[in-house]
Amino acid sequence: MKSNKSILMRALAYSLLAAIGILLVSDQAFAKYSEKTIHVSVMNVEGNWEITGDLPQQALLISLQGLVNRTAPRLYLLYGLHYVYTNTQALLDFYQEQHHVDYMMIKSVPDALVKFRKYVKGYIVYDQKIRDSIVLSFTAAGIMDGVVVAPDQIPMMEKLGFKMLADFRGKFENMDTTQIYKWAYNHYWNKSSHKELIYMGGEEGKRMQPGVADMGIADRAFFYDLSTLPSSVTQYKLVSMLYSKMKPFSFLFGWHSYMKDYEHSYVTLASHYALRVEGLNTLPNMSFNRWIKLPPGYKFKASHSNLKNLKVEKKIYVSFIQSDGLGIGAWLRPGRGQIPYGWEVNMYLYHYAPAILQFYYEQATPNDFFIGTLGGPSYMYPKAIPPKYLPTAIKMASKLMKDLDLNMFEIFDASDSLTRDLPKNIVDAYFKYMPNAIGFVNGYGPAHTFAVKNGRAFMSFDYYLPPTRSEKEVVGDLKELATLNPKRPYFLFFHVREYTDVKEVMDIMKHLGPEFKIVPIDEFLKLAAMDPTFKTQYQFTR
């Protein structure tokens, strides 16, 4: 007979083993869907984003967020409704309702630093006079596990017991941009992860909006702000070198500088190295969002029209697609759901932060139709991608579309300043390597690439709605297009700039007669393939 002491010892041993087991799996538990409540902290980072204004506090918190969220979702930031991404509160509410997130607000920066002290080894001081030193400090923050601070935040950090890890004040005063990032390359490249690069561009001058920095810091990414224009010789050479060191289909997050270069130069250069562009520099909370996983067995279900027994009428068919509509556009604004409407999906989120897509998919009305974008698995220009990588790019996009229940795909290529059209071989590549797509749409502004193959249409936008055009002028434009394209049916694909909402589009369409018929994008593409009154056209031959 065993003694009570022996039984007790055995029970203690088993308890200890169980406790060890729980500790071992606890980190892994955050990587999988959890039905347990996720307790997080939330802070407000609204402000003016000025380097000598609110940015020091905002940047500090964003850098802290990156460190804190490395191994679990712990800190979420609210950016307010005046920020370019208007959905930070709505997403948090969604996480609370659907993903068992419970939160408490932290009111001050010192409170946040005290709460998350164990994730912060110290601080990095940037030089507010030299913008590149702020960008570089994000790289240092990720590598050194520090937060970024302005000089007048040093007393606060010292008082809280944090030590200085690096001081960039005065260090780069006699250096130009290229020299600064060469210095950063020499000191930090081998210590950074190379999983992605972060182009900390966007607004220049007095403001910076480094929303995406938390993810870059969490991933120990290399940050830069280098021009992608060939005319900026030294910067272009350096950034090309950086891109050449990335594996094909690696990510470039952030966004190009509005002062130094252009979107098309950035994406063209990126595409030359088969790199995936995902914007913007303002993209918030990704270090948090990617921890929120889908419930087991979750399947994405998009709206699809019944395409059987369609009959083509002698109408002007109109279909709308909103640019950048989910995160920064009109999704949360008036009118959505009242007419069939297309929304562009950033498909990379399927792997990076699927709960964001879940949020949109579950909010979608039967009139909200999703389309895969843009050119590849991310934003890529097919004409600039090296030919050996193009099939892979399209296949990767095709796989994502299957995962997201999408059957339409959009391409936009601005690598050629003279045209937005695509040559036949590129169009044929999409037909070939995306066999499950029912159709394609090309362009941002209007374009002239049209084809039909095996019952699938490849169309271009016939109209782009800019924000400055009056309702009356737009109506005049559409009536003119109807005159210029007299055959019926006429298929008019309409691209809507992100800041115009559905209600405004509806107000425009009210002025057009019954000859104009609004249809969903899948029905539009199917009808176009059934009766292709458009002319087969490809990029002009040179």
Place this chain on the structure above:
Amino acid sequence: MKREVFHNWTIMVIFLITASIPGLSKAQSFVGTWNFDKSQSKNVGAFFESGEMRYQMKIIPEGNGKMVIEDLTSTEAGWRKSKLNVDLNAPETTSIHPRGNLASFSFEAVAIGPNQTIKTKAVQGSDKFAFDLTSYFTVLVSQGTYNIVLYSHYKLSPDGKTLTVTETRNSRKYDKQAVYVFHKAD
């Protein structure tokens, strides 16, 4: 995303002809450099209305009724130039326009194809400070092509410093005229 910047070739042709109209003094001449004034222009299309586009014309006489009109529009790469040759002694002028979208059609899918020929006819106005131009060209649209007829009336101010061009086209008769206002740069 940034907008593209396109040509509007039609404006150019006008000045050539007017520059050689007898009776006009040098001060009243159309010859020279003209800067587009967005604030005074109306119904000119989204590109011209945007603050991003810069538009300038130069009219260069070549004697014997011949002139060259240079159309300069700003692009992200700098100024972009196209040239139009006009012969006042011929009943009709033929030019080749660079391919691309047309700014006067704003964001409609309307483009000039490669090696597009434009024919123009000039008619003296009721006074020596004005004339009319009719242009014929074919544009590319999604259904193929469409023949455009562009009617333009050019009016020089008495002091010779302002040129006003009003336009209508056959594809958009129901709308108000487009009014382009230019000021002499030199």
